[in-house]
Amino acid sequence: MNKQILKHAQSRRNFLKTAAIAGVAAAAPWQRVLAQSRRVGSIGLQLYSLRREMGQDFEGTLSRLAELGFEEMEFAGYFDKSPAEVRRILDGVGMTSPAAHIQLTAIRENLEREIETAATIGQKYIVVPSVPGNERSIDDYQRHADLLNRAGEAGKAVGIQMGYHNHNFEFEEQAGKTGYDTLLNSTEPALVKMEMDLYWIVDAGEDPIPYFEKHPGRFAMLHVKDRAGDGSMVDVGRGGIDFAKLFSYADVAGFEHYFIEHDNPDDGINSIAYSYNNLSRIRF
Numbered sequence: 001m002n003k004q005i006l007k008h009a010q011s012r013r014n015f016l017k018t019a020a021i022a023g024v025a026a027a028a029p030w031q032r033v034l035a036q037s038r039r040v041g042s043i044g045l046q047l048y049s050l051r052r053e054m055g056q057d058f059e060g061t062l063s064r065l066a067e068l069g070f071e072e073m074e075f076a077g078y079f080d081k082s083p084a085e086v087r088r089i090l091d092g093v094g095m096t097s098p099a100a101h102i103q104l105t106a107i108r109e110n111l112e113r114e115i116e117t118a119a120t121i122g123q124k125y126i127v128v129p130s131v132p133g134n135e136r137s138i139d140d141y142q143r144h145a146d147l148l149n150r151a152g153e154a155g156k157a158v159g160i161q162m163g164y165h166n167h168n169f170e171f172e173e174q175a176g177k178t179g180y181d182t183l184l185n186s187t188e189p190a191l192v193k194m195e196m197d198l199y200w201i202v203d204a205g206e207d208p209i210p211y212f213e214k215h216p217g218r219f220a221m222l223h224v225k226d227r228a229g230d231g232s233m234v235d236v237g238r239g240g241i242d243f244a245k246l247f248s249y250a251d252v253a254g255f256e257h258y259f260i261e262h263d264n265p266d267d268g269i270n271s272i273a274y275s276y277n278n279l280s281r282i283r284f
Contacts, residue, residue, distance in 0.1 A: 038284050040247070043276055044072030046223060046261035048101070050268045055079055059089050066093040068273055069280070074221075074259045075100040075121075076129070083120035090121070098257050099125035099163065099195070099221060104132070104144070107151050107162075119158045125221065126155065127163035127195050136169060141179040145186035152191025162187075163221060165195040168204035184215050193254075195221035197261075198241055202227050208246055212253035219253040223261045224279055233263055235271050237278030247284035 045065060047054055053061045058079050065073070073095055078086055090097055100123055102114050107128060118126050131144055144164075152162040164187075170180035184194065196219050201208050212219060226239030236243070247255070260279060265271030 038247075038250075039282060040258045040279060042071040042257075043069065043279055044074060044098070044257050044259040045070050045272060045276075046074045046076065046101070046259040048076035049260070049262050049265060049272055051076065053268050062089055062095065063093050064269065065272070066095055068269075068276055070276065071095055072257060072259070073097045074127075074257075078117075083117045087121050097121050097123050099123055099127050099259075101129040101165065102126050104128050104130075104147075107147060111151055111154055115155045115158065115160055118155070118160050124159065125161055125163045125193065125195075126151070127165050127221070129165045130167060136179060138174050138177050138179065138182055141170075141182040142186055145183050145192075148183070148187050148192045152188065156191065161190075161220075162192045163195045164192065165221075165223065166197050167200045171201065171204040171206050184211075184218065189215075189218055193220035194218050195223060195259075197223040197225065198243075198246065199223070199225040199227050199233055202241055203231060209249060212249045216252050217254035219255060221257045221259065222255055224258050224275070225261045225263075226275075235262060235265070235278070236260060236275035238274075243279070244282050244284045247282065250284070 050061055050065075054077075058081060062073065071094075073090065075086070075097055081089070086097070100118065100121070106114055107126070114126055118124075128144075128148065131140070135144070148162045148164060155161060164183055166180060170183070171178050194215075196208060196211070198208065200223075201211075224236055224243065226234045226236050226241050228234045228239045247258075249255075258279070260272060260275045262271050262275065
């Protein structure tokens with residue numbers, strides 16, 4: 001190859017290399033945009049938020065929620081409706097129920113019945129919402145973890161996993177340990193998932209992200225609720241929690257379901273509608 005041809009070839013390689021670098025640099029802003037173009041596809045609701053409304057008009061409340069755009073319901077009681085009735089009503093309004101909150105006592109005493117109920121309704125998760133105040137020692141949490149594992153094993157045949165929903169007390173240290181870490185470390189990932197309540201973990205002074213990173217794939221469900229500067233629980237968008245940042249860990253943490261919740265809204269439907277509209281606009 002003569003010097004002129006060699007010089008031309010080198011120049012072409014340099015040009016292509018420079019162009020490639022420039023192309024990556026030019027694409028970077030678009031990549032950043034694309035990385036923030038995701039949104040929550042199916043917005044759900046923890047129905048504890050509307051327990052008064054559900055008690056007054058079970059079917060009508062679900063119908064109204066479907067009109068607002070909700071697609072997934074997490075139950076906190078069935079208000080004397082049979083599992084078959086609940087499934088019929090959900091089907092009628094075009095919604096599903098991936099999960100329900102079931103008290104620890106029911107898991108201990110009527111696990112088979114709760115699994116059958118969940119299977120009839122079409123649920124994948126049975127979530128323990130809390131533990132009694134007198135059962136919060138580290139030894140207690142170890143026993144709770146053992147129970148969750150056994151219950152998860154019992155539900156495996158019909159595709160049902162157990163879950164645990166936190167408040168703030170699980171993060172209190174006891175001789176260098178916490179109840180939440182005990183539950184995470186002592187339950188089987190294939191049998192027990194966690195439902196992280198974002199308000200309560202922030203209220204406990206903890207950052208959710210290290211949990212997502214340390215326990216990838218464990219957080220199938222989120223309770224999306226906001227916290228104001230004074231510590232009060234507020235509608236999504238009225239507080240300071242950076243939901244977009246937290247949601248960006250979806251692939252790491254394993255988020256499948258996003259349930260809005262407000263424990264004590266002044267005006268239930270309007271509160272939930274406000275949170276729905278704000279959650280639907282979040283990009284991550």
